[in-house]
């Protein structure tokens with residue numbers, strides 16, 4: 001591996017992979033570092049995305065489509081259901097495969113990828129970000145780069161290390177738990193949302209169908225609600241009431257930063273993208289497509305900035321994203 | 322479950338058996354006091370102010386107050 005890259009991307013989620021791809025497309029050298037063993041796993045996501053949000057970035061492929069969505073069902077606290085029909089307008093993804101494909105598309109454009117590489121600091125030169133420090137196979141290492149793209153998700157710390165105040169106020173964090181369960185007899189083309197302060201205070205429960213009567217079932221509550229009761233408590237009561245005997249295939253926790261995008265997401269030598277930049281729809285909590293959009297812009301601007309040899313060009317990111 | 326407190330002042334602790342390594346607490350910690358690897362989590366004692374925000378934000382109740390600072 002080279003000892004210096006034009007662009008280093010931290011995190012191989014949808015935002016990171018798009019940043020890596022759009023930077024590599026400009027012909028600059030790109031390395032994407034991911035702390036986990038696998039790109040795309042574990043999946044901390046309900047996996048819903050609009051058709052428009054996905055088509056822009058990758059050609060549709062049945063292998064990562066778990067179901068096709070054409071209806072919304074909204075269920076009020078007293079059990080009344082309102083059904084809204086859209087026509088085929090979205091998908092439930094199989095994100096493990098989807099994220100993998102996104103990373104592969106970055107690799108196909110020339111980006112290098114390294115998993116199990118945990119970034120734990122930044123290199124600074126005259127207060128300008130000039131690379132990363134990371135742990136790989138038990139060894140502490142360093143790599144220089146002209147631009148670092150922080151796409152390190154909800155747990156992002158990259159921005160803070162560069163001096164930006166990027167943590168999420170706990171009241172604005174949607175603290176989530178989700179199970180993927182089987183034997184869930186729901187319509188496979190409908191997204192179900194359950195509302196009510198006893199069900200999911202300040203948020204909603206989602207039941208998103210996947211193939212073969214399995215479904216992602218989860219909720220998010222704000223950290224403020226979490227003072228009283230945890231998301232897990234609500235999940236357990238919901239499952240007991242609605243799907244008492246459903247076999248659980250996966251259970252995950254996760255956070256969605258439900259605030260507006262950070263005011264500052266770029267400083268000399270570094271830009272943030274995706275959840276790290278809080279590029280999430282604060283109403284729905286959806287962040288896959290906005291993360292891909294943010295990542296693609298970050299990658300393109302980083303590539304341009306290097307080609308033009310104009311480091312300040314990356315600061316235009318705040319204006320376009 | 323025990324965990325040595327390096328400063329003797331740490332009042333919270335993460336129960337590693339319950340933690341899902343999801344990063345929610347890392348994202349809200351105002352002091353950048355939580356270190357999270359793939360499946361390893363720890364609190365950086367000298368940064369933590371025991372503000373309890375991570376306790377409230379953990380979706381799976383994996384962080385607890387610990388009045389003695391050592392025994393969980």
Ligand SMILES: Cc1cc2nc3c(=O)[nH]c(=O)nc-3n(C[C@H](O)[C@H](O)[C@H](O)COP(=O)(O)OP(=O)(O)OC[C@H]3O[C@@H](n4cnc5c(N)ncnc54)[C@H](O)[C@@H]3O)c2cc1C
Nearest residue numbers: 011013014015035046047048119153254274275286287288
């Ligand atoms: C329970 C739940 C349900 C959701 N449901 C939906 C949904 O239905 N639809 C939707 O659009 N969005 C949903 N979201 C939000 C969506 O998952 C995120 O917005 C999206 O994954 C953000 O993409 P990203 O690339 O910014 O970050 P991520 O996908 O989180 O990727 C960040 C990557 O960075 C890596 N990383 C972090 N720190 C480091 C480090 N120090 N060194 C190296 N690597 C690092 C992580 O391991 C991770 O792989 C949901 C979120 C949750 C928690």
Ligand code: SF4
Nearest residue numbers: 350369370372373375
């Ligand atoms: S108690 Fe506060 S400062 Fe300490 S780790 Fe938790 S959130 Fe961070």
Ligand code: SF4
Nearest residue numbers: 340341343344346379
């Ligand atoms: S919020 Fe809870 S489950 Fe998630 S990483 Fe922190 S301690 Fe672990």
